[in-house]
Amino acid sequence: xxxxxxxxxxxxxxxxxxxxxxxxDLVDETFxxxxxxxxxxxxxxxxxxxxWWPDLRLTVFQDRGEAGVRWNVRGALTGSMExxxxxxxxxxxxxxxxxxxxxxxxxxxxxxxxRRQTHAKAIFWALKDELEGDRRPGEPRAx
Numbered sequence: 747x748x749x750x751x752x753x754x755x756x757x758x759x760x761x762x763x764x765x766x767x768x769x770x771d772l773v774d775e776t777f778x779x780x781x782x783x784x785x786x787x788x789x790x791x792x793x794x795x796x797x798w799w800p801d802l803r804l805t806v807f808q809d810r811g812e813a814g815v816r817w818n819v820r821g822a823l824t825g826s827m828e829x830x831x832x833x834x835x836x837x838x839x840x841x842x843x844x845x846x847x848x849x850x851x852x853x854x855x856x857x858x859x860x861r862r863q864t865h866a867k868a869i870f871w872a873l874k875d876e877l878e879g880d881r882r883p884g885e886p887r888a889x
Contacts, residue, residue: 768825769854772844772863776870779837779886780877786812788873789829789840798869802827814841824849836886840873842866 778785788794795804801822808816814831825846832839844862848854 768845769847770823770825770844770859770862772842772859772866774842774863774866774870776840776842776867776874777834777837778840778870778874778877779881782812782831782833782838784877785831785838785840785873786814788877789831790815819844819846820849822849823847840870842870 790809792804795802795817799821803820804817804827805820806815807818807826810816810830812831814829816828817826819825819827823844823846825844827846828841828843830841830843832841844866848858
């Protein structure tokens with residue numbers, strides 16, 4: 747018979763065994779009142795990416811169709827980025843994730859983190875405005 751453990755506390759893990767946390771780890775959400783296919787078509791359009799993130803070079807490593815896209819990131823940042831599209835009500839929750847380090851190895855300071863956050867919000871609010879058009883708050887989406 748095997749000995750019973752005397753504790754349910756896991757053994758400590760050394761720093762070397764744990765995954766490193768990227769210097770820039772951003773998470774954001776925007777609700778867009780539009781059909782999932784319409785939002786996906788914009789997010790998956792490579793012509794948009796250079797305009798949205800001119801200092802980054804994105805390579806798709808997972809095209810999830812109407813569920814979004816995941817990229818490897820190179821350029822000013824190195825790491826990964828994702829837009830996950832989750833149908834909700836009469837629209838889509840657009841989840842945006844950035845998990846990157848600066849390519850030059852320097853730390854990401856508060857100013858750059860805030861600049862990246864507000865830039866992403868501006869991108870997705872503009873996408874929201876584009877797809878929702880003149881829809882007033884509380885009105886259903888146009889078909």
